[in-house]
Amino acid sequence: xxxxxTYRRNPLQFFDDMKExxxxxxxxxxxxxxxxxxVDVREEATRYLVExxxxxxxxxxxEVKLDGNVLSISSKKKEEKEEKREGYLRRERRSxxxxxxxxxxxxxxxxxxxxxxxxxxxxxxxxxxxxxxPRTIDVKSKEK
Numbered sequence: 001x002x003x004x005x006t007y008r009r010n011p012l013q014f015f016d017d018m019k020e021x022x023x024x025x026x027x028x029x030x031x032x033x034x035x036x037x038x039v040d041v042r043e044e045a046t047r048y049l050v051e052x053x054x055x056x057x058x059x060x061x062x063e064v065k066l067d068g069n070v071l072s073i074s075s076k077k078k079e080e081k082e083e084k085r086e087g088y089l090r091r092e093r094r095s096x097x098x099x100x101x102x103x104x105x106x107x108x109x110x111x112x113x114x115x116x117x118x119x120x121x122x123x124x125x126x127x128x129x130x131x132x133x134p135r136t137i138d139v140k141s142k143e144k
Contacts, residue, residue, distance in 0.1 A: 036052075036099065036100050037053055037054055038053060039051065039052045039073070040052075046133050047126055047127045047128055048104075048108065048125075048126040049125055049126070050123070050126065051122065052073060052121070052122045053122075054075065054122055057117075059117040062117060064124060066110060066113055069103060069104045069105075070101055070103060071124065071126070073099075073122065075096070076096075076097045077095065077096050078093070078094070079092075079093070080092070108126045108127070108129070109127045113125065
């Protein structure tokens with residue numbers, strides 16, 4: 001905050017300062033409602049894909065675990081910021097965390113699971129076992 005004499009000379013400066021403080025508080029930090037970020041899950045012929053948008057995160061902030069038939073995605077991010085300016089000190093602490101778990105179908109080839117994080121998007125690829133992949137059956141002709 002500024003010295004009170006600044007606000008006496010220009011009362012609207014208080015609102016400008018407040019706006020700046022609020023913008024810096026919410027800037028570049030992920031926000032989630034409910035239990036976490038939105039997650040898309042889709043099935044393809046040879047795999048399942050799980051995609052989660054995680055803005056403001058890095059691959060170091062994210063943990064992906066496979067325990068039996070349960071896939072878990074979680075994150076914990078803490079940020080501390082300190083700013084000294086015009087005779088005052090501002091310290092901010094923010095944190096964000098989430099945990100999502102998914103029961104996997106029995107046809108997931110667990111040793112082939114792969115996770116990639118790029119441009120704020122986490123993609124977990126869950127390949128299907130060979131037995132569950134679609135295949136074409138040859139039709140034979142049986143003559144009498």
